Amino acid sequence: MKKVYSSAAEALDGLLRDDMFIAAGGFGLCGIPELLIDAIVEAGVKNLTIASNNCGVDGFGLGKLLDTKQIKKMLSSYVGENAEFMRQYLSGELELEFNPQGTLAERMRAGGCGIPGFYTKTGVGTVIADGKEVRTFDGEDYILERGIFADLSIVKAWKADDTGNLVFRKTARNFNPPAAMCGKVCVAEVEEIVPRGSLDPDHIHLPGIYVHRIIQGEHEKRIEQRTVRSREDA
Amino acid sequence: MPWDRNQMAERAAQELEDGMYVNLGIGIPTLVANYVGDKDITLQSENGMLGMGPFPFEGDEDPDLINAGKQTITELSRTSYFDSATSFGMIRGGKIAAAVLGAMEVSEKGDLANWMIPGKLVKGMGGAMDLVAGVGRVIVVMDHTNKHGESKILKECTLPLTGKGVVDLIITNLGVLEVDHKGLHIVECAPGVTKDDIRAATEANIV
Numbered sequence: 001m002k003k004v005y006s007s008a009a010e011a012l013d014g015l016l017r018d019d020m021f022i023a024a025g026g027f028g029l030c031g032i033p034e035l036l037i038d039a040i041v042e043a044g045v046k047n048l049t050i051a052s053n054n055c056g057v058d059g060f061g062l063g064k065l066l067d068t069k070q071i072k073k074m075l076s077s078y079v080g081e082n083a084e085f086m087r088q089y090l091s092g093e094l095e096l097e098f099n100p101q102g103t104l105a106e107r108m109r110a111g112g113c114g115i116p117g118f119y120t121k122t123g124v125g126t127v128i129a130d131g132k133e134v135r136t137f138d139g140e141d142y143i144l145e146r147g148i149f150a151d152l153s154i155v156k157a158w159k160a161d162d163t164g165n166l167v168f169r170k171t172a173r174n175f176n177p178p179a180a181m182c183g184k185v186c187v188a189e190v191e192e193i194v195p196r197g198s199l200d201p202d203h204i205h206l207p208g209i210y211v212h213r214i215i216q217g218e219h220e221k222r223i224e225q226r227t228v229r230s231r232e233d234a
Numbered sequence: 235m236p237w238d239r240n241q242m243a244e245r246a247a248q249e250l251e252d253g254m255y256v257n258l259g260i261g262i263p264t265l266v267a268n269y270v271g272d273k274d275i276t277l278q279s280e281n282g283m284l285g286m287g288p289f290p291f292e293g294d295e296d297p298d299l300i301n302a303g304k305q306t307i308t309e310l311s312r313t314s315y316f317d318s319a320t321s322f323g324m325i326r327g328g329k330i331a332a333a334v335l336g337a338m339e340v341s342e343k344g345d346l347a348n349w350m351i352p353g354k355l356v357k358g359m360g361g362a363m364d365l366v367a368g369v370g371r372v373i374v375v376m377d378h379t380n381k382h383g384e385s386k387i388l389k390e391c392t393l394p395l396t397g398k399g400v401v402d403l404i405i406t407n408l409g410v411l412e413v414d415h416k417g418l419h420i421v422e423c424a425p426g427v428t429k430d431d432i433r434a435a436t437e438a439n440i441v
Contacts, residue, residue, distance in 0.1 A: 027281045027318070028304040030297060053318070080357030098356075101280065102322025102364030109319035116306075120326060122367040125345075125398025128359075153317040170315055172298040174282050179315040196317075205317075221297035227305040 003057045003164050003214050004193060011187050011213040015152055016045045019072075023108055023148060023183050024062065025155035025176030028081075029224045031168070032061045035217045036154040042155035043066055051075040051108065051148055051182075053175050055085050060222055069093070075148075079103035081224065086110060100128060101146040103145050107179050110147035112181025112210070117146050153183025156219070157206070160190040160200050164208030177206045187213040235408040236378075237424045244269040245422075246334050246375050253286065257325070257365055259335040260303045260396035262375045266334050276312065278330055280361040282321045285313035302361065322361065325366040333369040335362065337376045337401075339350050339391045344401040344413040346374065347393035359396060366397035378406035378435050385437035387411065387418070408432050417441040 003009035022040075026032030037056075041064050042047075048071050054073055056063035058081075065071050066084045073095035079085050088094035099107065100122045110118050115137035119142035123129050133144040155176040165190060168176060180186045192217045237245065242263035249271060250256055257278045258266055267277060277286040279301040286301060287308035295306040324330060339347040347365055349359040366372050380386055387404060403421075404411045409432050410422040418440050420429050433440055 028300065030281070030300050030304070076358060078358035078360040086355060098358050100359055100363035101324055101361035105318035106326075107323050120367075122326060122364045124367065126363060126395045128363060135264070140363075168315075168317075170296065170298040170309070171279070171282050171300055173315055173317050175318045178319040222298045223295060223306060224304040225306065226288045226295055226302070227307075228295060229289040229290050 003208070003212060005213055005215050008035040008189065008215055008217065009042060011215045012036065012039050012043065015185055015187070016040065016043050018045050019047045020045065020151040022051070023153045023179040025153075025174065025179040026061070027053050027171070027174035029061055029222050030055065031156050031172030031174050032056065033088035033154040033156040033189050034061060034219055035199045035215065036061060036187055038066060044068070044070070045109060046070050047072040049073040049075070051104065051150060051179070053077050053104060054114050055079050055082055057081045057224065058084050066094070074098065075099055075104065077104055079088055083227050098128070103128075105175060107145055107148040108175070108178035108182040112178065115147050117144050119143065120145055128213045142178055148182045150183040151185070151188035153180045155180045155186065155188050157188050157190045159192050159194055159199065160188060160211070160214050161194055161196045161208070162214070163196060164188065164211030164214055165199055165204045166190070166206040166208070166211060167199060167203065168205050173205060174185055180206055180210045181204070185212050186210055187215070191219060192216060235424070235426050238407070240265060241424075242375050242405055242407060245410065246373055247271070249373055249403065250275055250332065253369050254331040255329065257333040257369065259333065259362075261336045261381040263334040263336060266375075275372050278321070278324070279307070280325065280365070281314060282316050283309075285310045287313070322364050325364050326363070328368060328370055329434055330369040332373060333365045334373045334375055335360040335365070337374045338386065339393050340374055340376075340387050340401050340404055341391045342387070342389055342398045342413070342418045345391045346372070346396045346401050347391040350394045352394065362396050371402045372400050373403045373405065374401050375405045378408040378432070385435060385436045387436045389409050389438050408435060411440070
């Protein structure tokens with residue numbers, strides 16, 4: 001079965017529609033599927049619900065889908081770096097469901113593992129618990145959170161082989177594996193597609209069973225906060 | 235003389251023990267790393283890393299290597315990387331011994347508010363709710379009073395909570411207070427600060 005496609009647009013062909021639910025990998029601007037986001041902008045599908053820890057920045061990453069008003073609702077833990085996000089949210093154009101970061105990651109992982117709900121103590125006694133079932137285990141309260149089952153996952157990895165086995169690099173792994181797992185279909189963009197057999201099977205971070213389509217491309221990999229120390233201080 | 239930011243961070247570092255895995259929040263908590271001395275402390279960054287190193291030298295920045303504040307950082311010889319679900323699994327599972335965090339308000343029952351002010355721009359809780367619910371010990375480092383001179387240690391928090399009954403220790407510019415099932419206790423005063431000074435600056439009941 002062919003998993004390797006020549007472009008982001010080709011890899012997304014037949015997968016996009018209005019009102020769909022997309023799970024996206026990345027943390028801040030680190031490890032985000034920039035090429036697939038650009039292709040979704042190009043495709044113009046609207047009313048999207050997107051589960052992603054953040055929503056990019058103005059004009060980059062998922063922020064591009066805000067500029068084109070293609071997003072109806074975000075499930076995120078932190079949306080601080082985006083003026084257009086705040087404008088749309090405060091004017092009521094954009095819905096936002098805050099999820100604690102670990103709860104969002106576990107909701108994706110759970111969905112990918114066929115688990116429709118799980119109990120967690122994160123958020124007990126806060127607004128996050130409003131309207132959720134509370135259950136006591138061994139004298140401690142937990143709230144019920146739902147697994148996420150997305151229509152489509154878009155993720156970014158470092159390397160892939162043609163069977164979809166993925167290897168990530170450093171902290172660019174972040175939400176990509178759980179986001180990949182929770183979609184009916186997962187499209188991955190990578191920096192390099194390597195020949196089958198050249199990845200050590202013991203070093204695969206995400207097995208190809210979760211990955212249906214792959215593209216290779218050039219990534220801008222923008223840095224959000226460039227912090228350095230001087231060599232004299234060392 | 236009340237403690238300054240660095241002295242508060244230095245005092246917080248005294249709470250960390252050899253061998254601990256620790257998560258440091260943004261702001262003063264980040265400075266704690268400068269004062270761990272010879273103790274073998276492994277820092278967690280909740281975006282998926284254990285063994286967080288210092289900022290890179292100019293020119294060595296790697297866009298694939300950032301901390302939870304999205305700042306470029308470096309790795310150490312002990313570093314490991316993992317995905318966000320695994321990262322919060324170790325947080326929720328109580329494997330991280332301590333978190334040092336900033337706060338807007340703390341109550342005498344250990345309730346913590348540090349993520350949202352109603353009517354102001356809401357950016358989100360990030361990983362704060364997961365951390366305070368999951369880690370072994372929550373240490374808050376903050377100024378004792380806000381910019382209007384009002385106590386940040388209250389009988390009840392007025393802001394939306396990050397966690398209920400989660401704070402174990404509060405380190406302020408005036409001293410150190412412990413929260414246990416009986417209430418709030420003064421553990422230590424900053425040099426030149428008396429227990430009465432702390433009581434006078436605190437709205438909450440001190441046992």
